[in-house]
Amino acid sequence: MRPEPLRAALLAMPLVMLVLAGAVAPLGLLLWRSVAETExxxxxxxxxxxxxxxxxxxxxxxxxxxxxxxxxxxxxxxxxxxxxxxxxxxxxxxxxxxxxxxxxxxxxxxxxxxxxxxxxxxxxxxxxxxxxxxxxxxxxxxxxxxGFYLLDAIGLRQTAAGGLEDSRRGPHARALLARGIGAALMAVLACLLLAWPLARWIAAASPRRAALLAVLVAFPLLAGEAARSFGWSLLLPMGPEAALASLFLGLLPLMVLPIALALRRADPRLPRAAAALGLSPRRVFLRVRLPSARPGIAAGCALVFAQALGAFIGPGLLDPAMPWAAGALAGAAKAGNWGEAGGLAVWLLLPALLGAILLLRSGAGKRV
Structure with a gap:
């Protein structure tokens, strides 16, 4: 190995170890508890x-x-x-x-x-x-x-004969997961609709103004998870709708910034050239602007969907009765039921991984 790649690898090694220790290891342990029997x-x-x-x-x-x-x-x-x-x-x-x-x-x-x-x-x-x-x-x-905890997370249990039947939680468990995934999909759609005009504004601005706008858009993320969770705790008495609205606004930067970056990298002369050739604004959007932004849209949708699936863990720790799977996961973790928490984590992680893979492959395969 040449000295430069070796030096770069050595410099990156502490960061790799930090990621493994701080993210991969705890997640792997939680997933292991979803199948481990220890009692x-x-x-x-x-x-x-x-x-x-x-x-x-x-x-x-x-x-x-x-x-x-x-x-x-x-x-x-x-x-x-x-x-x-x-x-x-x-x-x-x-x-x-x-x-x-x-x-x-x-x-x-x-x-x-x-x-x-x-x-x-x-x-x-x-x-x-x-x-x-x-x-x-x-x-x-x-x-x-x-597979008890994995089956229980979707409301099923194994019978003595080896078949499957509804567990004691049954439809309620599946409803929790469905509401969690549905809320994540709603978050993706809402963030996408709100993000497009903001991303267009940032992409068309001068470098200094674009940097200022990007900082303002990213402010909810810079505020930190603790501040957002505390804000949610104030909104929870107003019901799940208020929490959903807060979720959309909190995740909006994850959609705006990738789309803005993709639009800024695209050639700004293409939309004007397409309009000069007689294309209607609708066709300019569908044939020029949308393909240019597709990598950013794919990345933004993947990020928002993955974050939205677990976004209610913070407020769920404050109110485990939240009607989403992440609230149930938080309640199980708070009670020390790590097998139940691990089973829910698996079913929340799978759609996030599948969505990320599909969207990123779609975005990567249609670059302009």
Missing amino acids: VAPALPRTTRVLRHWDGQGLPDDMAFEALAADLAALRAAGEPGREAMARAAERLAADHPALREVLPGTAERAVETRTTRATAILVADPAWGEAESWAALRRAGMEMS
């Missing part, structure tokens, strides 16, 4: 090992009942740490199968009082252990990874 296997290690060999048909054999009795006895003997581990495991199982919320602690208490074999004691302690669905939920939650 049940540490609490019930014997049971989860036995259930890995269960085919899911009918009830598991007596070894599973014996293993569950041994795990519950070990948790009881561990005292307070055991009770905490049992509570976390019960909460995770209840998220998949609500009937299991009180089953683990109840079984641990009643199985001790039953003077019979451990397998029979577990079956007698609670009727839930006579149902295949309870064991299937325990097996899914005891794996190292599962």
Whole structure:
């Protein structure tokens, strides 16, 4: 490698490490939590090992009942740490199968009082252990990874037979995601309509005036996320419409500046030449100005869409009842439900990545 590229790479390395540490690593950890299972296997290690060999048909054999009795006895003997581990495991199982919320602690208490074999004691302690669905939920939650949180984020759950059905949240979860994506699309359209005249004004201005206008347009971004979130908290009592309006204005610079840059790079004589050749203003716009601005429009739409999908996380931390998926993500993170937050993050990230790829490919493929 020549000295110049090597020196440039070494100079850029601290910035690369900063980006990896500050953005990629936290996001990767959140996405990992969307598939990781960390509550049940540490609490019930014997049971989860036995259930890995269960085919899911009918009830598991007596070894599973014996293993569950041994795990519950070990948790009881561990005292307070055991009770905490049992509570976390019960909460995770209840998220998949609500009937299991009180089953683990109840079984641990009643199985001790039953003077019979451990397998029979577990079956007698609670009727839930006579149902295949309870064991299937325990097996899914005891794996190292599962799709539970990803499915739950869109209102689905896996059945004992391996099919899918509505989860306890069902249509509500899908409505949250739909409203979040719909709000992002509305933000893109509103910002695009508002950005075009501002971008034209900046592109046609002198260099000094264009720089001043660009700073004024970028002021909402320069104010910082904290100031914007606080402003949203003042608007939230007015309802989601006020928050949407604030969102559009806050993201407007991300649309204006790329379009203005694309128009400024284009040859300003082309629209005048097209008009001189007899093209109507509408045809000048469609055949000259719009193709010239297409790379900036693509970049602006991708940026606004990606930012709008997660823009309500700030106000969602203040009011988790916000009717968008980002508010639910914020509420889950605030409550420490990182698996639920990770599942929502995946479904919010996917449309942002797909939209960015499609728009940027469209813009790059039609440069003038």
